[in-house]
Amino acid sequence: MISTSSRTRKAETMAGNKTLETHKDERVSATTDSRKKEMDKVIPEAGELPRAIVRRVVKDKLSQCSPDCDMSVHKESLLAFSESARIFIHYLSATANDICRESKRQTINADDVLKALEEIEFPEFLKPLKASLDEFRQKNAGKKAKVAKEKEVKKRKMEEKAPQKSGGGERDEEEEGDQDGTGDD
Amino acid sequence: MYSRILAGGRTGPHSLPLARIKKIMKKSGDNVNMISGEAPIVFSKACELLIEELTRRSWMVAMQRKRRTLHKEDVVSAVIATDIFDFLVNLVSEDSTTPIDLTPVEREKLEF
Numbered sequence: 580m581i582s583t584s585s586r587t588r589k590a591e592t593m594a595g596n597k598t599l600e601t602h603k604d605e606r607v608s609a610t611t612d613s614r615k616k617e618m619d620k621v622i623p624e625a626g627e628l629p630r631a632i633v634r635r636v637v638k639d640k641l642s643q644c645s646p647d648c649d650m651s652v653h654k655e656s657l658l659a660f661s662e663s664a665r666i667f668i669h670y671l672s673a674t675a676n677d678i679c680r681e682s683k684r685q686t687i688n689a690d691d692v693l694k695a696l697e698e699i700e701f702p703e704f705l706k707p708l709k710a711s712l713d714e715f716r717q718k719n720a721g722k723k724a725k726v727a728k729e730k731e732v733k734k735r736k737m738e739e740k741a742p743q744k745s746g747g748g749e750r751d752e753e754e755e756g757d758q759d760g761t762g763d764d
Numbered sequence: 765m766y767s768r769i770l771a772g773g774r775t776g777p778h779s780l781p782l783a784r785i786k787k788i789m790k791k792s793g794d795n796v797n798m799i800s801g802e803a804p805i806v807f808s809k810a811c812e813l814l815i816e817e818l819t820r821r822s823w824m825v826a827m828q829r830k831r832r833t834l835h836k837e838d839v840v841s842a843v844i845a846t847d848i849f850d851f852l853v854n855l856v857s858e859d860s861t862t863p864i865d866l867t868p869v870e871r872e873k874l875e876f
Contacts, residue, residue, distance in 0.1 A: 628788075628811070632780055636812055640819040641834070648832060650823065655836040663818055663843075663852050664780075664811040665788055670851045671810060672792035679797050687789075689802040696810065700848045704813045711809045712802065 611698065614673050633661045671695050780808040821846060 634652070637660055641650040672687075674695035679687045689712055696704050782804040789799060789807065819834075821842035826834050843849040 628780055628784060633815060636815045637819045637834075640816045641823060644820060644823045645827075650826070651833045653833055653835045656822070656834045656839050659836050659839045659855070660815050660818060662855055663839075663849075664815055666852060666855055667811060667814045668785060668788045668807055669792040671807065672789040675803070676792070676797055684797070686798040686800050687803050688800040689806050692803050692806040692810070699851070701810075701814075704810055707813060708806055708809050712806060715802070715805050 610677060611674070614670065614677070628661050628664055630657065630661060633657060633664065636660075670699060674698055780811055782808065785811075818842060818849070 634657055637652055637657065641652070644650070671692065675687050675691040678694050678698070679685075679691045682691075693705060693708065696702065696708070785804045785807050786799060789804070818839065822834055822838040825838040825841045825845075826832070829838070831838075843852045843855075
């Protein structure tokens with residue numbers, strides 16, 4: 580298909596002798612390097628992000644950058660943004676996955692992702708991300724409390740109807756819901 | 765349930781869909797671990813921030829070139845000029861559009 584190595588060399592020459600790989604080697608560990616090589620193998624089109632949302636993010640940012648003049652966005656550049664986000668997810672994922680594995684855990688959690696961001700040199704994202712996460716957790720805590728209450732009520736009702744049957748057969752939907760990122764809304 | 769998530773149930777009305785993000789995450793390697801409920805939220809927001817940063821830098825390039833339309837070549841130049849966007853360099857160079865390199869002056873202006 581596409582010879583990525585020759586393209587990398589092309590990009591290097593065009594960037595004016597800025598040898599990306601050697602330059603990076605000095606600062607970055609071997610694992611990050613190998614992760615980047617993994618990125619070379621990424622096949623595009625494996626699940627794109629919704630164009631409308633990408634477009635909104637871009638346009639909002641552009642109005643912020645130049646509030647006086649109306650910037651427009653060429654369709655091809657929207658694709659580039661969307662693809663960049665997708666590759667970013669891959670890259671961040673792979674990094675978070677390694678971090679998670681190093682801690683001998685099975686499930687990638689939010690902290691792994693935050694650490695991964697530091698590792699791939701995006702520390703400026705951490706603050707807004709933590710704020711977002713806190714907001715989400717607060718909202719969730721509210722919902723959880725509500726759902727827990729409703730469950731209590733249900734449970735009591737069931738116990739009133741059939742006092743001999745225990746409510747143990749009921750799944751703890753809450754836990755599973757969280758893991759899947761679904762919940763019962 | 766899933767359709768509600770895709771409509772952006774938890775992260776807000778117009779954020780990147782969590783299910784899609786999870787799908788992409790799972791394709792990022794052979795031995796991807798399980799993913800907690802919160803991780804896709806962080807990814808969704810991180811993606812937004814990335815797109816914003818990339819947009820900002822591309823915008824600066826377009827401004828330097830005195831244009832009001834963001835072209836792909838602006839995005840490409842922004843990627844090449846930014847160290848932390850190295851992981852994107854293969855993406856942007858893998859098509860027929862020749863990436864336009866920045867002059868040293870332009871590049872200096874972008875380095876912040």
